[in-house]
Amino acid sequence: MSMLEDYAQVTGGEVIAQLRQLARPLAGASVVHVNSTRIGGGVAEILTKLVPLMQELGIDTRWEVITGEGDFYECTKGMHNALQGNRIPLGDSLLRVYEETNSRNAETLRPALKDADFVFIHDPQPAGMLRDYPDRKGKWVWRCHIDASHPYRPVWKYLHQFVSPYDASIFSLAAFAQELPHPQYLIPPSIDPLSEKNAELDSTEIHDTARKYRIDPQRPVVVQISRFDRFKDPVGVIQAYQLAKQFVPALQLVLAGGGATDDPEGEAVLSEVQASARGDPDIHVLLLPPDAHREINALQRLAEIVLQKSIREGFGLTVTEAMWKGRPVIGGDTGGIRLQVINHHTGFLVNTPEGAALRIRYLLHQPEKIDEMGRKARLFVRDNFLITRHLREYLTLMVALRNGASDRIELT
Amino acid sequence: MQAADGETKSFSIKDCALVALATGKKSRMLQEFRSQLFSIDSASIYHHFWGGLLQPRFEEREYNNDFAAWIWHGIHDPVLAERLAALAPAGFPDLETLRREIIELIDTRMDEMEHLIWERATRQFEFICSQIVVFDTGKRLERPAELATSIADLTTSSIFYHFIDARRRTSDGRDDFSDWLAGFGNEFVTLQKQLAGVDPYFSSLSELRDELALLFASYFQASRQ
Numbered sequence: 052m053s054m055l056e057d058y059a060q061v062t063g064g065e066v067i068a069q070l071r072q073l074a075r076p077l078a079g080a081s082v083v084h085v086n087s088t089r090i091g092g093g094v095a096e097i098l099t100k101l102v103p104l105m106q107e108l109g110i111d112t113r114w115e116v117i118t119g120e121g122d123f124y125e126c127t128k129g130m131h132n133a134l135q136g137n138r139i140p141l142g143d144s145l146l147r148v149y150e151e152t153n154s155r156n157a158e159t160l161r162p163a164l165k166d167a168d169f170v171f172i173h174d175p176q177p178a179g180m181l182r183d184y185p186d187r188k189g190k191w192v193w194r195c196h197i198d199a200s201h202p203y204r205p206v207w208k209y210l211h212q213f214v215s216p217y218d219a220s221i222f223s224l225a226a227f228a229q230e231l232p233h234p235q236y237l238i239p240p241s242i243d244p245l246s247e248k249n250a251e252l253d254s255t256e257i258h259d260t261a262r263k264y265r266i267d268p269q270r271p272v273v274v275q276i277s278r279f280d281r282f283k284d285p286v287g288v289i290q291a292y293q294l295a296k297q298f299v300p301a302l303q304l305v306l307a308g309g310g311a312t313d314d315p316e317g318e319a320v321l322s323e324v325q326a327s328a329r330g331d332p333d334i335h336v337l338l339l340p341p342d343a344h345r346e347i348n349a350l351q352r353l354a355e356i357v358l359q360k361s362i363r364e365g366f367g368l369t370v371t372e373a374m375w376k377g378r379p380v381i382g383g384d385t386g387g388i389r390l391q392v393i394n395h396h397t398g399f400l401v402n403t404p405e406g407a408a409l410r411i412r413y414l415l416h417q418p419e420k421i422d423e424m425g426r427k428a429r430l431f432v433r434d435n436f437l438i439t440r441h442l443r444e445y446l447t448l449m450v451a452l453r454n455g456a457s458d459r460i461e462l463t
Numbered sequence: 464m465q466a467a468d469g470e471t472k473s474f475s476i477k478d479c480a481l482v483a484l485a486t487g488k489k490s491r492m493l494q495e496f497r498s499q500l501f502s503i504d505s506a507s508i509y510h511h512f513w514g515g516l517l518q519p520r521f522e523e524r525e526y527n528n529d530f531a532a533w534i535w536h537g538i539h540d541p542v543l544a545e546r547l548a549a550l551a552p553a554g555f556p557d558l559e560t561l562r563r564e565i566i567e568l569i570d571t572r573m574d575e576m577e578h579l580i581w582e583r584a585t586r587q588f589e590f591i592c593s594q595i596v597v598f599d600t601g602k603r604l605e606r607p608a609e610l611a612t613s614i615a616d617l618t619t620s621s622i623f624y625h626f627i628d629a630r631r632r633t634s635d636g637r638d639d640f641s642d643w644l645a646g647f648g649n650e651f652v653t654l655q656k657q658l659a660g661v662d663p664y665f666s667s668l669s670e671l672r673d674e675l676a677l678l679f680a681s682y683f684q685a686s687r688q
Contacts, residue, residue, distance in 0.1 A: 228485035235485040236483070236485075444480075444482050447594070
């Protein structure tokens with residue numbers, strides 16, 4: 052069975068038929084996606100499936116990864132944080148490393164990129180490569196996965212010079228879009244329902260995971276799955292748990308996160324989290340390897356409620372994952388979480404640890420609400436946030452870019 | 464859909480996909496929102512009333528257009544939100560008339576509650592527009608009776624194209640099914656009237672598909688008896 056047929060089992064055949072029709076005018080086109088890591092983080096997860104699906108639709112698609120040294124990742128992590136609003140300038144020496152690394156990668160990738168019909172550059176790390184391609188043939192699109200709604204201006208100004216010559220950019224939400232001299236498409240990301248992280252699991256595997264991490268499946272569990280990153284507010288999650296535990300003494304908290312090769316800050320945040328959790332055996336802080344997809348899946352299914360109490364969030368794919376598993380989500384009132392968590396329907400939006408604690412207590416005292424919201428959450432994800440919808444929008448964008456700026460394109 | 468030789472053409476089933484674009488225009492105050500509404504491309508007004516139906520969104524919406532939703536969630540004025548929500552876009556001859564009516568409602572409300580002019584929204588409003596790509600599915604209906612069995616199999620985006628988007632394309636602002644049926648003279652006038660009674664504004668696209676499928680099935684079943 053082909054991959055597309057596998058997806059038809061989840062989404063329905065009409066969705067796949069539509070993808071085939073949209074891909075027809077793009078048959079034979081060459082597409083290259085470029086990012087900075089093959090493992091860890093939402094972008095790599097999306098590309099792992101998006102690339103073979105595009106290939107199966109007859110589009111010649113490749114995925115390339117740039118390489119760099121520690122200074123480069125320090126710089127790009129700083130850029131990432133600055134785009135999310137951290138007011139920390141980047142020194143000239145780091146910016147020089149950024150430019151040199153981009154130029155070096157541009158040379159290495161020249162055979163793949165020079166003649167490609169479409170090049171998708173993901174996030175700021177490889178964005179500087181475009182200026183080394185004055186003779187490029189195809190359309191270059193910058194895909195920004197970050198909440199850039201309130202960027203630190205000096206860093207954005209620096210990045211702007213590299214990004215503005217692109218043919219188009221893609222942001223996850225309108226609020227993230229910035230002033231740029233080209234079309235700015237809005238495409239929310241997605242999850243893969245067939246991946247190890249989202250596929251159905253049997254109860255034995257879920258209970259084995261609970262046993263492995265000494266979590267009691269008979270007592271209520273709340274979980275936050277995310278990188279150990281200050282913008283995810285893991286310490287705020289512990290505060291919310293502590294407030295709720297005064298009323299629900301059996302409550303357990305799991306804070307589980309993987310590392311990503313392009314995130315040098317994670318270790319420091321993990322130490323802060325471990326310090327806050329010290330002394331409470333019901334708080335489980337788990338640093339999972341990047342390939343612990345099935346364990347993450349099991350932990351989300353083990354939870355009554357999933358938290359994503361971010362202060363800033365690009366989109367929040369962990370929210371999507373939890374909703375796909377039929378769990379209500381208590382999420383920070385920010386970024387893409389707002390697009391997914393609909394108050395009183397699929398979960399609750401909160402602004403403080405106190406707000407999160409209140410909603411945890413509310414849901415644990417009304418288990419029928421957990422079931423009802425979980426059902427709605429899964430349907431909402433099925434209709435809007437699966438990879439097939441994401442792929443459809445990429446295909447639509449490519450057809451639109453090939454056919455000019457008109458707001459209506461009729462294919463014959 | 465009348466051919467030059469008087470033969471009625473078959474009905475081409477089309478489908479569409481839509482991708483949204485940021486316009487770059489954002490508002491944080493009602494007065495600013497009003498000025499931007501004045502100059503925003505009509506494609507954006509279309510998107511916020513109709514186009515969004517093909518975008519990721521929760522189906523149980525409190526308000527059926529984005530302007531009304533923002534007035535409530537951003538400006539927190541339930542009166543204006545209700546008035547904007549009551550606008551039925553299908554009842555306006557074109558988007559410019561709809562735009563004038565929205566601005567009129569805002570002006571009226573600002574006259575009633577002057578402080579709203581200076582009220583800062585708790586969420587900004589982002590004006591969005593969209594590009595639509597239309598493609599032929601290759602499927603054809605030769606006779607109107609085939610509508611009874613084929614509608615249930617259409618994608619929701621195909622329903623959007625033929626029943627909602629058509630109102631922008633057809634000369635008298637009707638849906639594609641009615642337009643096709645008109646090519647058969649008076650034979651399907653009753654069915655056209657029934658279609659005119661379907662309000663696409665208050666249902667999700669899948670509910671709309673179910674409603675149309677039921678309408679066609681009932682009509683053709685009754686006409687056989």
